[in-house]
Amino acid sequence: MADTQFDILVIGGGPGGYVAAIRAAQLGMKTALVEREHLGGICLNWGCIPTKALLRSAEIYDHMKHAESFGLTAGNFGFDLDKVVQRSRGVAKQLNQGVGHLLKKNKVTVFMAHAKLAGKGKVEIDEKGKKQTLAAKHIILASGARARDLPGLEADGKLVWNYKHALVADTMPKRLLVIGSGAIGIEFASFFNSLGSDVTVVEVMDRVLPVEDAEISAFAEKAFTKKGMKIMSKATVKSLKRGAKDVTATVEKDGKSSEMTFDRVISAVGIVGNVEDLGLENTKVKVDRTHIEIDEWCRTGEPGVYAIGDIAGAPWLAHKASHEAIICIEKIAGLKDVHPLDTKRIPGCTYCQPQVASVGMTEAKAKEAGYEVKVGRFPFIGNGKAIALGEPEGLVKTVFDAKTGELLGAHMIGAEVTELIQGYSIAKTLETTEAELMHTVFPHPTLSEMMHESVLDAYGRAIHF
Known part of the structure; x- marks a missing residue:
């Protein structure tokens, strides 16, 4: 029978969870990791990595369009969307397997199951209906986040996509609406624009990429417009009327409403933490707007329970999750040279063009x-x-x-x-x-x-x- 007693138990195998597990194992702690779906989490399987693979294809395609300016001749070039998506999925699969190898190499026990807290120092896991209880001195919650759905604008995977649907697009929309101009929205807008979609971006704030410096946002908007994107800032998508093959969006700007029809819509209006069904109900863990409150050492209000990564709040970045993982584990291990995370030192990157x-x-x-x-x-x-x-x-x-x-x-x-x-x-x-x-x-x-x-x-x- 497999071990059920551990020093560290991590719930979630994304860039926060798997890094925490590996560092704990390196420091001699008996470690388990429970992941319900994919090792590597959203970032590796459905986020950072596969989007960069898509964007690389779009970048090369853009270069091919301008081959002549480099003194090169490119003949009858084009793209095959299925193959572009296949390459992206292949890159994600390769890295997913790499994470599995790293965990095995570091002797981390991996359970592919759903996990929830089950009392002090205990976690119940459910592996396709087979349940068992694991015990650990320290439990780290790293369950990540998912796309936010706004009422009336919910993704259905057919006409209205979230990032997961867009990553495995089965059609190249002639007319595309992107709701939200943060990193996710703008990266997809950039990808589909490069491959020929007529892209409209609607942003509720007064400028695109609203978290960036105003001067950079203004420069970006000019560049996007020059590439053929239509940017509507200070605008809101009020409703989506779904037809058989297209979607009519009602957009409000400057107090006026207008209707526009698109083949597909991508909703990129933020994320919500995966706090449901974690067994938080009878604990002192505090949740604020779907994110778990932590102190500078990633400790929650419940002794022995920690939270890292997207579930622990902004900035929602893979490298922030990984860094928190190291801080959390090294503090537990009693290492001396451990520093709290300074968010002012965390770089942010958006891979649009x-x-x-x-x-x-x-x-x-x-x-x-x-x-x-x-x-x-x-x-x-x-x-x-x-x-x-x-x-x-x-x-x-x-x-x-x-x-x-x-x-x-x-x-x-x-x-x-x-x-x-x-x-x-x-x-x-x-x-x-x-x-x-x-x-x-x-x-x-x-x-x-x-x-x-x-x-x-x-x-x-x-x-x-």
């Missing part, structure tokens, strides 16, 4: 917080590598505390900025000042030189602009 990435405060947030700021900017058009790549549209923006030289935030839009942002993330972790960034040697010719120039520009010292 052009890419968007940021870390820290926007210029507006820094001013709201009472900082006197120095702001630097550098455009892609001033960078030799960007021009050589044929990607001259973009911007790097840096925000500094004028008094101390602390880097408060960095915001970027353009080619490969999702890779570049980590430079500024490291700078924030090291509490680097503008002087140290200025003294750093950046290689030439690279896109990273713009990061240097943006810092220099904040202090009136930019060379190439």
